[in-house]
Amino acid sequence: MTPSSPLLQPAPLSTVTLQVQRDGGGSRQPDRGDGSFCNPIVAGDHPDPTLLKDGPDYYMTASSLQSCPGVLICHSRDLVNWTPITAALTQPLGSVSAMDLVRHGGRYFVYLPVLQGRRSAIYVIHAEDIRGPWSPPLDLGLDGCLDPSHVxxxxxxxxxxxxxxxxxxxxxxxxxxxxxxxxxxRIGQQQRERGTDLPVSEGPRLLRRGEFFYMISALATSEGHVLAVAKSRSVFGPWEDCPFNPIASAGDADAPWCTGGRVSLVEGPGGDWWMACHGHEHGYRTLGRQTLLQPIEWTRDGWFRTVGARLDRPMRKPRGGCGDHPAQPLSDDFRQNRLGLQWSFFDAGPGELLRARYADDGLLLRGKGSGPHDCSPLTCRVGDHSYVAELDFELDGTVQAGLALFHDTRGFVGIGIGDGLVHTYSYGQEHRWMRQPTQGRHHRLRMTHRRHLVSFHHAASDGPWTQNPWLRDISTLHQNGLGALLSLRPALFAAGPGEVRFRHFSYQSLDA
Structure with missing residues (x-):
C-alpha cells in the first residue's frame, strides 16, 4: 500500500473535464440541445449563487453551509452548462452562507460569511488563479456581519x-x-410608509452598471421573500428606491418553484442580462435550494425587471454562448489520488480531512464517533428525483461503515456494516430489532431512491444481493420538517475505531 499525493491538490481544468465526461451519471441537465434550457441550471443544493463574468468565462459559487471542502467553484461559457473546477475552501470554519465572488486587480477574491456558534463573521480568501491554490481564510473582524457584497x-x-x-x-x-x-x-422605506412592513432580511447585493450603482435586497414578507432595488450614482448615496418595488416575488405556494434569497445579476455573452437565484422545487424540498436562471431587461429610466416564461418552462439560452453538456462527476473509483469535487464532510472539525488518505486500491477513511449522527459523513449533492447508488468497501478493525441519505444529525436513513451485523437506521436512530448477521470484511451496499421511497440491499463480498426489509418514505426530511437549511444527500460513513477502505462508489440517475 503506497500513500498518495495530498487529497486536496487542485486538478487542472482538463483533468476535471475528463473525469466529468467519463462519469456518465449525474443530475438533470438543463441544456435541451435546441437552443433552449430548463431550470435548474445547477440541480441540487446550491443556494445564494454568486456569478462572476471574467471575459468570455463565467464562474459561480454558492453557499457551502456545513460542508468541507467548500466554496465549490464552477465554470461556464454560456450561463447554462456548468462544470466544477475547484473547492476553494479546505479548512473548516463553521457554516458558510451567501458569499461574493469577485475579481479585482488581477486577483480573485471570495468574501465568506461564517456562523461559528453564536458568532457571525466575515472572512476572505484570494488567489491569482481561479483554480487555486487559494489562500487560507483571513478574518476581517466584522463580528455580527453576514451577506457581504464587494463593490x-x-x-x-x-x-x-x-x-x-x-x-x-x-x-x-x-x-x-x-x-x-x-x-x-433603508431599502423599502416607500413600502413601509404605505403601511407594508418589508424588513431587510438579507444583505444587499451591489452591482455597478453604467453611471449607476444598484442595491438589490431580499426582503421578508408574510407571503415569502421579494426583491427590492435602489440605485445611486455614488456608493455613499443618496439611494433612490425603485418605484415599482418589489420587482420579483417568491410565487404562489403551489408554483413549481418557490424562490428566495440573494440574487446575482450578470451580463450574458451576447449582451443580454440574466438573474440567478435559488429556489425550492415543488414537491422536492429534499433536494435543497437549487440554482435558477431567468432573463431580465433594463428600462429606459435605468431600472430592471424580470421577463420571460415561467421558471418551469423552457427558455431560450443566453445569446452568444458556447458550452458542452457535462455530467456531474458523482461516481468515483477512488483512484484519482485526490478527494473528488463531489465530496465534502458534513460538520467537519479541525483536522477532519486528515481522516482520509488514498492508497493504491481505494480511499481509506478513519472512523469517528459512534454512528452516522456524529461521524461527519462524506456526502455528495444530487439533483435527481430518482437514482440508484452502490458502494463497495472493506472493513479494518471494529469500525462500522455504511451508505445513507443524510440531511443532518437528526434526519437520516441508511444501513451500516460492523461487528458482524447489518445495522438499519431510520429518521436518525437505529432499529436494533432489525439487526441481521453478516460475515467477512468485504461488503457491498445498494440504495435505490424512487421519488422519496428508499430501499437498501446488502451483499457480502461477491455474493447475491439481499434486500433490507425496511422501505422508507423520506419526503419530510427537509427544512420544513427538520428546521435546517440543508438538503438530503447520499453519504458514506465510517464510525468507531478502525478504518474503512472504500473501493468504488457508483451513481446512476433513474429520471427519464
Missing amino acids: VGEDGRRHLFVNGARRIELSDDGLATHGELQFAH
Missing part, C-alpha cells in the same frame, strides 16, 4: 456592503477594513 466605488476605492444595508471601506488589497460600518440605506 468598487466611483472614487476607485473598494467597499463591502453587509446585512442591515451597512457599508465599510476596504484596504486597497481587499484584505482589511478601514473605518467603521456606516448605515447606507
Whole structure:
C-alpha cells in the first residue's frame, strides 16, 4: 500500500473535464440541445449563487453551509452548462452562507460569511488563479456581519456592503477594513410608509452598471421573500428606491418553484442580462435550494425587471454562448489520488480531512464517533428525483461503515456494516430489532431512491444481493420538517475505531 499525493491538490481544468465526461451519471441537465434550457441550471443544493463574468468565462459559487471542502467553484461559457473546477475552501470554519465572488486587480477574491456558534463573521480568501491554490481564510473582524457584497466605488476605492444595508471601506488589497460600518440605506422605506412592513432580511447585493450603482435586497414578507432595488450614482448615496418595488416575488405556494434569497445579476455573452437565484422545487424540498436562471431587461429610466416564461418552462439560452453538456462527476473509483469535487464532510472539525488518505486500491477513511449522527459523513449533492447508488468497501478493525441519505444529525436513513451485523437506521436512530448477521470484511451496499421511497440491499463480498426489509418514505426530511437549511444527500460513513477502505462508489440517475 503506497500513500498518495495530498487529497486536496487542485486538478487542472482538463483533468476535471475528463473525469466529468467519463462519469456518465449525474443530475438533470438543463441544456435541451435546441437552443433552449430548463431550470435548474445547477440541480441540487446550491443556494445564494454568486456569478462572476471574467471575459468570455463565467464562474459561480454558492453557499457551502456545513460542508468541507467548500466554496465549490464552477465554470461556464454560456450561463447554462456548468462544470466544477475547484473547492476553494479546505479548512473548516463553521457554516458558510451567501458569499461574493469577485475579481479585482488581477486577483480573485471570495468574501465568506461564517456562523461559528453564536458568532457571525466575515472572512476572505484570494488567489491569482481561479483554480487555486487559494489562500487560507483571513478574518476581517466584522463580528455580527453576514451577506457581504464587494463593490468598487466611483472614487476607485473598494467597499463591502453587509446585512442591515451597512457599508465599510476596504484596504486597497481587499484584505482589511478601514473605518467603521456606516448605515447606507433603508431599502423599502416607500413600502413601509404605505403601511407594508418589508424588513431587510438579507444583505444587499451591489452591482455597478453604467453611471449607476444598484442595491438589490431580499426582503421578508408574510407571503415569502421579494426583491427590492435602489440605485445611486455614488456608493455613499443618496439611494433612490425603485418605484415599482418589489420587482420579483417568491410565487404562489403551489408554483413549481418557490424562490428566495440573494440574487446575482450578470451580463450574458451576447449582451443580454440574466438573474440567478435559488429556489425550492415543488414537491422536492429534499433536494435543497437549487440554482435558477431567468432573463431580465433594463428600462429606459435605468431600472430592471424580470421577463420571460415561467421558471418551469423552457427558455431560450443566453445569446452568444458556447458550452458542452457535462455530467456531474458523482461516481468515483477512488483512484484519482485526490478527494473528488463531489465530496465534502458534513460538520467537519479541525483536522477532519486528515481522516482520509488514498492508497493504491481505494480511499481509506478513519472512523469517528459512534454512528452516522456524529461521524461527519462524506456526502455528495444530487439533483435527481430518482437514482440508484452502490458502494463497495472493506472493513479494518471494529469500525462500522455504511451508505445513507443524510440531511443532518437528526434526519437520516441508511444501513451500516460492523461487528458482524447489518445495522438499519431510520429518521436518525437505529432499529436494533432489525439487526441481521453478516460475515467477512468485504461488503457491498445498494440504495435505490424512487421519488422519496428508499430501499437498501446488502451483499457480502461477491455474493447475491439481499434486500433490507425496511422501505422508507423520506419526503419530510427537509427544512420544513427538520428546521435546517440543508438538503438530503447520499453519504458514506465510517464510525468507531478502525478504518474503512472504500473501493468504488457508483451513481446512476433513474429520471427519464
